[in-house]
Amino acid sequence: MRRALGLYAVAFYAFLHLPLVVLAVFSFNASRFTLWEGFSLRWYQAAWRDPQLAEATLNSLIIAFTATALSTVIGTLCAYGLWKRGAPALSGSLYLSLVTPEIVTGVSLLAFYQWVFRYLHFELGLHTVILAHVAFSLAYVVIVVLARLRTLDATLEEAAMDLGATEWGAFGRVTLPALAPGIAAAALLAFTISFDDYVITSMVAGVDSETLPMVIYAMARRGANPVVNAISALIVLGLGGLVLVSERLRAR
């Protein structure tokens, strides 16, 4: 039974990881086709020279950095506010935002933006994408930070205040430093899901705000293209690294 379980585990992990490994291996293939013809970096060079990819990557980075900064600050404050006493209505809407299918979040934001644009003179663009990303990543930040807060001793703050610290002082100099790894883990997670999002982004992006996942999606639909393998390998490496760090921070 033990042996069987071990063998199964090998197959299971192969199923989880091999598709990504194979994808990465073939990004170094000299041939355009799926037969191995030797090592080459030509697809990476092609990806590097593609101006559309460069612009989309820049957009994705701008969106992910801005949205992460906003949702990390807002989410951390929110988690702190929920720590000692719950707010069922707010928690409820955060839960709801987690279980709402992405496509529904996307179309409802689209409908909402169109409705607002009737009264205000705005258009879809990077800003609408950033706002959408803040909204859908907020719940993740709150969960991660709150999990960390729950491991802290709430009486430490009271002790600080007994010793003369103000509320702000106790928060800023006692709780916040202890919370830092949790906040960093939350930020990395928020960055990852923002950088990777296609479904919601594609609904609320304007003509000038194409993101990297949108370009990959379009290329993947058009047909086999080893350039996509190259970008995919880079994304897996980059985001995988972020997630690894995030997991480590959370385990601390």
Next chain:
Amino acid sequence: MKRLRRAFLSPAWLVMGVLFLAPLGVVCLYSFLTRGAYGGVGGPGTAANYGRLFDPLYGVILLRSFLMAACATALCLLLAFPAALFIARAGRRKNLYLQLVIIPFWTSFLVRIYAWMFMLRDTGLFNTMLQSLGLIREPLPLLYNDGAVLLGLVYGYLPFMVLPIYATLERLDPNLLEAAADLGARPWAALTRVVIPLSAPGIRAGAVLVFIPTLGAYLTPDLLGGGKSIMIGNLIQNQFTTARDWPFGSAVSLALTALAMLLLLVFLRRRGEQLL
């Protein structure tokens, strides 16, 4: 203390209110309106959009989504249980094995779907390999069918099943297994009559966590089904883009969200546990 707390919660309220609840409200409103002549939205108010959910044309899509989500959940359970058991018994390497499940999961959903397109398409890895081995002459139609979508769903949400089952197995008292063995149970009997029944809470949690997102899946059926294997998510997207029938799309969206919420509520009620 109260004022600080209110100040801390208000930005989150603002974000959730304006960028999540208000948009859902707009969709709710639209779902009771009529589609205008040029794809716009207008009066008179009607509940007919919800009635159309039972139109056979769309009913088929709903039914198929339920079946796909149910099959994906069952397959995930089948694949995840032994894996969770393996991790729970891995001793010091537990965390490593656990992270090996989690990391690809958070990495990139789009890339993970693309990896399967790369392997399954006509000029993909499997077909090319089989052709060069001389086993087949024409490429097999592996991509753009229900099977490919199901595979993608299972691959995409498998960790959601592994983690909660692992969590219950972890907490399982090893003495119970010894007791079962002492009483003459063979390993298989101990598994089916002790371990599996006791891990029911984890199995339930995993089933809810897999069923909810697979029911509302959009990207997986879109890319791996290629328009041939449509699910509710694709129906919604289509109503908001090509078909330009926002009121009907809104009704489908709301029905789907309500169902997801209901499932979660029933589950949380039973479990009495909270994340937030």
